Amino acid sequence: MFFTELMREATDxxxxxxxxxxxxxxxxxxxxxxxxxxxxxxxxxxxQQALVEEGLMLIxxxxxxxxxxxxxxxxxxKVHSSANGxxxxxxxxxxxxxxxxxxxxxxxxxxxxxxxxSDDGEAFIQFSGSFSCNLDEMEPVMTLMLPHSIKLExxxxxxxxxxxxxxxxxxxxxxxxxxxxxxxAASVMIFQGLKASSPDSKCPICRxxxxxxxxxxxxxxxxxxxxx
Numbered sequence: 001m002f003f004t005e006l007m008r009e010a011t012d013x014x015x016x017x018x019x020x021x022x023x024x025x026x027x028x029x030x031x032x033x034x035x036x037x038x039x040x041x042x043x044x045x046x047x048q049q050a051l052v053e054e055g056l057m058l059i060x061x062x063x064x065x066x067x068x069x070x071x072x073x074x075x076x077x078k079v080h081s082s083a084n085g086x087x088x089x090x091x092x093x094x095x096x097x098x099x100x101x102x103x104x105x106x107x108x109x110x111x112x113x114x115x116x117x118s119d120d121g122e123a124f125i126q127f128s129g130s131f132s133c134n135l136d137e138m139e140p141v142m143t144l145m146l147p148h149s150i151k152l153e154x155x156x157x158x159x160x161x162x163x164x165x166x167x168x169x170x171x172x173x174x175x176x177x178x179x180x181x182x183x184x185a186a187s188v189m190i191f192q193g194l195k196a197s198s199p200d201s202k203c204p205i206c207r208x209x210x211x212x213x214x215x216x217x218x219x220x221x222x223x224x225x226x227x228x
Contacts, residue, residue, distance in 0.1 A: 003088055006072070010097045013065050017058065021104040024054055025220060028111060055111055063146050066099040096172055100144075103170030103216045106154050109133075109142055110220035114227065135228050140164050142221075156225075159205050160185060164225060168218040169194060171211040173203050176218070186212050 028051060069092075073085030092098050099105075109131035133142045133156075140156040158165045160181035167179040183190050185204045186197035197212035 002076070003084070006069070006088070007091075007095075007097075010069060010092060010099070013062070014097050014099060014102065017062050017099070018102065018104045020054075020058055021108055024051060024058070025107060025111065027051055028114075028220070052115060055108055055115075059105075059108055059112070062099050062102070062105060067146070067150070069099070096174065098174075100146075100152055101174050103174060103176075103218065105144075106142060106170070106176075107216070107218055107220045109144060109154075110218070110224040113142075113224050114220060133224065133228070135164060135225065156221075165218075165221070166225075168221055168225075169215045170218055171203050172214050173206050173208045173211045175203055175205045175211075177204075179217075182212070182215065 070089075073089055075085075077083060077085040089098075093101070110133075112131050113133055131142060131144050134140065135156070142154045142156060144152040144154075146152065154176075156165055156168075156176065157163065158168075158176065158178045158181050160177060163178075165176050165178050168176055169179050169182050170176050171182070177185070179194070180190055182194055183192070183197075186194060186201040188194065188196045194212040194215045199210045199213070201212050202209045203211050
């Protein structure tokens with residue numbers, strides 16, 4: 001019952017986080033008719049500060065929950081002298097519920113860096129779990145520093161062409177690729193898109209099948225890379 005309930009909690013947290021980040025990103029990088037509606041709305045109301053505050057809250061929400069789950073599992077193994085908590089962490093990763101590996105967190109980090117330097121974006125710098133991005137090294141990375149000296153790095157190099165990801169997509173397994181490289185790996189044409197891939201198509205890195213259909217287009221990350 002304990003692990004069943006914890007899995008349900010993790011699923012709810014991941015679902016809430018991804019849906020709210022998706023909505024937030026649509027406000028910042030709108031497409032189609034939504035772009036014109038938002039431009040008209042901005043003539044009467046500035047939503048940028050509210051967008052920044054929502055982004056701050058979401059970063060804190062996901063990091064606090066991820067750290068809480070880690071502590072719960074560590075405490076469980078200590079009290080029961082077991083490895084069940086460690087095994088459960090592996091199951092979360094296999095079910096793509098590892099909260100701090102979510103592509104939506106990378107998108108939120110890119111959003112915060114895109115705001116950095118603007119008046120409204122200064123609030124992001126004050127948050128203790130801050131993002132940074134280095135595209136000058138041999139291994140381009142986005143870094144997230146969390147409380148308790150937890151450091152996470154997200155590799156921004158495409159494992160196929162070995163360049164910084166261009167028009168990037170994150171597969172369901174969390175690995176990042178250029179769209180053209182991912183389409184090539186899935187044996188589909190670029191104009192068809194990744195959703196046209198076969199369910200048997202596997203990630204070039206982890207070899208997991210069925211990871212292309214729900215790939216996330218990393219619009220904020222693309223914007224960040226173009227700016228830099």
